[in-house]
Amino acid sequence: MPEHDRDRAVERLLRRTLTNASAQGACIDGEMLTAWTAGALRPEQASVVERHVADCARCQALLATFVRAIPPESAARPLWRSWRLPWLVPLATAATAAAIWFAVPDSTRQPVRSKTLAVAESVQPAARERDAERPGVARRADGLAQQATVPQTPAEPLGRLSPGASSRDVPAGADATGLREEAALRSAGADSRTKAETEARSPESRTSALESPDASPESPVLDAVSRNPRTATGEAPPSPRALAQTRRSSDVTEIVAPGSAARWRITSGRQVEWSTSGGAEWEAATIATSSPDTLTAGSAVSASICWLVGRAGAVYVTTNGARFTRVSFPVAVDLVAVSASDDRRATVTAADGRSWRTTDQGQTWMDARER
C-alpha cells in the first residue's frame, strides 16, 4: 500500500479518535481562553492552558466557536490576499489604457498645461475629498477616460484648490478640460459610459491609477515624495527613534518632530493637539473620522508629517500637521507603536507583537518581517 493511501487512512482514523478527546481536570473558562489566544498569559499559564485544550473536546469546541464567531468583516485576512490578487484586473486595465493612450495619436487631445494649476482652477478640494470617500467615485488616472459620473451625484461647485489640499487628492495627469467635463457630466446625470466606468472605480483601480507609470513628473503625487529629501536621494530612512521622540505621561502622549519645534500630543486617548511653538501653545488637530478611535502612539517625521495609531487597527496620518486622515488598515488589532520614515512609509506594531509596514500610505500592507 503506497504511503499516500496510508496517510489517507491515518486521516480517517484521526477524525474519529480526536473527536473523543477528554482532558483531565476542570475546563478553562472563557476569560482565560481569550487571554490565551490574545497571548496575554504568562508562559507557564499558557502552557497549562495549551496542554488542557490539546486534550479537551469541550474547550476545543469552545475555541472553534470563538474563532468562527469573528464576524466576516472583521476577520483578519492574510495580507497577501488583501491586496495583490484584487489588484490584478484594475492594474492590467490601467496599464492597457495607458499603453493605448500613448500608442494612438489623438488630434482632439488638448495640450496639457501645468496640472497643478489646471486643477487649481477647476476643483474644490473638499469636493474631491468627498469623492475619494465615496465608493462609487474614482479619481482620475490620466486624461483618457475618467469623465465618468455617478448618476445620483449632485453637481459639485467649482472652485480653487486650497494650498492645504493633500497631494493624494489631486489625480496624476488630470487636466482642466477633463475635470470640467467631469463636473458637467455630474450635473447632466448618467451617460452610456457610467456603468462600465463605475465598475472600474474600485479602490484598487483608484490606487493603481495613482501609481500608473504615466504620472507626470509634475504630478503632485510624485511631488509629495520628491519633496522629502531622504526619499528623493534614496537615502536609507533614519531609525524611528532618531526621527521622533515620544513622551508619555499618565494621560498624555507627546510626539516630538525631529529638528523642529512642532509636536503633537494625544490627550485622553482620543483628542490630538498640535503645537508649532515647542509646546508653548497648542491647538486642536482635526481627525477625519466619524467615530473617534482610541489612539495609543505616534511617530513624527517632520514639522508637518505625523502618524498616529490606536485601538482596533486605527491608523492616521497628517501631511499638513493639522488634519489627520484615516489610513486603511486590514486587521482590527490594537496597535501600540508606529515608526514612520515619510508620509507614505511606516511600520506599525500590534499589542501581540505582530508588525506590518506600508510604503504607500496604507494602500497596501505587508508583514514587516517579509523583505
Added chain:
Amino acid sequence: MWRLQDAAVERLYGRARADRWSVPRETFSAALERSARRAFADEPEARELERYLDSLHLEDLALACACAAGHEAAWEHFVREYRPALYRSADAIDAAGGARELADSLYGELFGLSERGGERRSHFDYFHGRSSMATWLRAVLAQRYVDRVRSVRRFEPLPADEAPGALPASSQPESATRYLALMRQVITTVVARLAPRDRLRLSCYYAQDLTLAQIGQMLGEHEATVSRHLTRARRDIRREVERHLREHEHMGEAEISECFNALVQDAGSLDVTDLLGPPLEQAGATPPQGARKETGGRRSKGRPEGANA
C-alpha cells in the same frame, strides 16, 4: 494578601478614564487586584506586576466596573458600542439566528440580575481586562453556545435497531475488525505522545473542522506554518504507527498494509462520534445529500501540504 500601591492605582485609574463613569477608586482597585491575582499565584515582582497591569485593557475594565455597578450611562455606552458586534458574532456562529437569543440572555447576566448573598452579581465581575471587551464577549457567547449544543446532543436518542436510519451491523471480516481495533489503539497512543500544540492543531483541523487560516489565527501562526506542521504531524503519526506495528506487534509489511487497508475499507462502523453529529458550526444545518464527513461533505477549508482530497 498583597495589595496594589495607591500610586499605581491612581495612574491606571487615569489611563482607564474611569472617572468618566464615576467608578470609585476602591472598586477599580479591587478589579485590578482581582485581575492580578488571577494572573499571579504568588506576589509578583514590582516590575512584573507593573508590566502586567500596563498590558490590561484598562478602559474596558473601567467600563466593566461601571456596568457591574449599574451605572446607567456606562450601560448605555456598553449597549450602544457592543451589542451590534455581539449580534454579528452571534450571526457568525449560527446564521439561522440560534445564537441571537443567547446574546440577548447574556445581557441579562451582564446587567446583574442574579443576586448572591444579598449582593447583585454581574457577569462583568469575570472580566479581568486581559483581552478586549469585544473579544471577551465573543468568548462568553461561544461558551454559552457550545454548552447549549452539547446539552442538546446529550438528550438526542440513539437510533433504534429497527429504525430505517439505523446503522447496519458490521459486515467486516474478523481480521479486519481486529486490525481496526488495533489501529485505533495504536494511533491513540501515538497521538498522545505528540506535543500539545501538535495535538491541538490536529484536533482543530480534523475534529473541529477549522480552516488552516482559522487555526493560524487562533494560535498566532501563519496558515502555511499550520499546514506544514499538520503535514509533518500526520507523517510522523503514520511512521510511528508503522514502527509500532513492526516492532511491538511483530507484523510484516503485508500485514501492516492489511491494517491500513482495514481503515480504508471501513465504511463507518458504529462510532459514537459519528452519531453525535457534525462539528458544532454545522449543528442544525442540513449536510449535502450523500455527503460523507470525511470526503465530499467537508467544506473547503484549505488542505495541509500533501493532504488527501
